[in-house]
Amino acid sequence: MKNRRLLFLSLFLSAFAPTILLSQNLKMKSVRIWESEKANFGGFVDLEVVQGKIISLKEGTPIVQPKYLLPGFCDASVTLGSNARGGKTGREELPTYLSGYLAAGFSHIESVADPNVSNLQNEIIKSKWFAPILTQSQKPALYSELPAGEGSVYTSGLGQAIDPKRNRHLPIFLKEVENRGFSQTELYAKRREAEEKGYLPIAYTFSDKTSWEDALDTSFPVIFHPMPEGTNLYRAQKRDFRWAPMLSILYLQNLKQKPDDWKKEIQVWSELHSVFGSRWKDSLSTESEGEGEEENLTSNSFSEYQSTFQTEAEARKNLLFASGAGHWGLFPGQAAIVEVRLWESLLAKPKERKVDLPSGKPGFWTSLFGSFSPSLLSTNADPETLPQIRREIIQTLTLRTCTFIGADHEGRIRVGGTAHFSIHNENPLKRASGIFPIESMVLGGKLVYTPKPTKEGTAK
Structure with missing residues (x-):
């Protein structure tokens, strides 16, 4: 049975990329690649990779069912040490956790609030694990009244020393508790000091309105977490900061209170992510309590934050992508x-x-709210609007966020660039399931993920 699986996997791969299997050299014919400059897929091309670099993209022959290639995605905030069930990630879980990112098309992730990841990077090399490329922010700064976390994951106050082994991102946690937190004078001074030294201050607001306005008033260039309703935004501020909404953290809190919706979402996630479906689907209970940062997020109704996300079009022009993986349920x-x-x-x-309303009788909604015209009710999403929205999401997952975290491929598929990309059977802009699932993942010219065949010998 094992030999049959290996044979099937080899045949399955050779059908579209004969030299892709565990190689830094590969050729793919008549594929359509994502062109970041146009925010769309281009025409048919033949792609060649040598030693992990794309050396040519030549015009290819049109075919009926091409493969679609998206640049490797980038995630600007994950916590590898948290296992999404309210505990810590054990060493035996790490290979699966790392493959989880590859299974969704991520080539680069940024670790926030983890111990130094250099030991993990050495372990990845030593054990030959398949993993996305890791970068790590500086230790997050907490206001001095809140003690530093165990294992010195955080620093207390703004007087921290910079670690040259980490990247230039400097997270500052602004959550207000009983009117305690950083003053605007402190925040402004720290932002200026960090920028003068070549670092990038990032405000984590924990969806707190006062923290949001403090970050805006002191001109923080990057802000993470959902924006509360009623946040005071000026037009200049809307244009001048980048925003990672991280809506899923609050959404999961809300979803825990709705068992029927929870079961439906679990099934959808399983269909779109093979590792979740096979390893994590049954490991969560809505009755369990998480121990992560999400408990400190303001627990207002999720509808408040989704409304702000929908209406603040100016703020959405500079979105970054951060999944918050490691928080409960994520x-x-x-x-x-x-x-x-x-x-x-x-x-x-x-x-x-x-x-259609019965003649001579007011409708139910009319009896409650008065008449309205035309008589229209919204249903599910309009498929005509989805491609443009997906283009913007893909640009955020790739070009914008990959540039932000300094990914070597810059969120592009281009000649001279590193070969990091996901492979899709159908056009992600048009298919019903959207951008996910991916078929396979290539990192540095090597195949690092593809769904395993089932016992019957068919691809999952």
């Missing part, structure tokens, strides 16, 4: 699927249908 890769699906559902225009 596993590697699956967390990104939750976030992307939220963005898509909130931004898509609703499909509309006419409502």
Whole structure:
């Protein structure tokens, strides 16, 4: 049986890329690649990779069912040490957790609030694990009244020393508790100091309105977490900051209170992410309590935050992607699927249908709210609006966020660039399931993920 599986997998791969299997050299014919400059798929091309680099993209022959290639995605905030069930990630879980990112098309992830990941990077090399490329932020700064976390994951106050082995991102946690937190004077001074030294301050607001306005008033260039309703935004501020909404953290809190919806979402995530479906689907209970950062997020109704995300069009022009994987219920890769699906559902225009009212009788909604015209009710998302929304989401997953975290491929598929890309059987802009699932993942010219065949010998 094992030999049959290996034989099938080899035949399955050779059908579309004969030299792709565990090689840094590959050729793919008549594929359509994502062109970041146009925010769309281009025509048919023949792609060649040598030693992990794309050396040519030549015009190819049109075919009926081409493969579609998207640049490797980038995630700007994950916590590898948290296992999404309220505990810590054990060493035996790490290979699966790392493969979870690859199974969703992620080539690069940024670790936030983890111990130093250099030991993990050494373990990845030593054990020959398949993993996305890791980068790590500086230790997050907490206001001094809140003690630093165990194992010195955080620093207390703003007087921290910079670690040259980490990247230039400097997270500052702004959550207000009983009117305690950083003053605007402190925040402004720290932002200026960090920028003068070549670092990038990032405000984590925990969806707190006061923290949001403090970050805006002191001109933080990057802000993470959902924006509360009523946040005071000026036009200049809307244009001048980048925003990672991380809506999925609050959405999961809300979903825990709705068992029927929870079961439906679990099934969808399983269909779109093979690792979640096979390893994590049955490991969560809505009765369990998480121990992560999400408990500190303001627990207002999720509808408040989704409304702000929908209406603040100016702020959405500079979106970054951060899945928050590691928070309760948010596993590697699956967390990104939750976030992307939220963005898509909130931004898509609703499909509309006419409502026929009985003559001479007011309708139910009319009896409650008065007459309205035309008689239309929204249903599910309008498929005509989805491609443009997905283009913007793909640009955020690739070009914008990959540039932000300094990914070597810059979120592009281009000659001279590193060969990081996911492979899709259908056009992600048009298919019903959207951007996910992916068929396979290539990292540095090597095949690092493809769904395993089932016992019957068919691809999952």
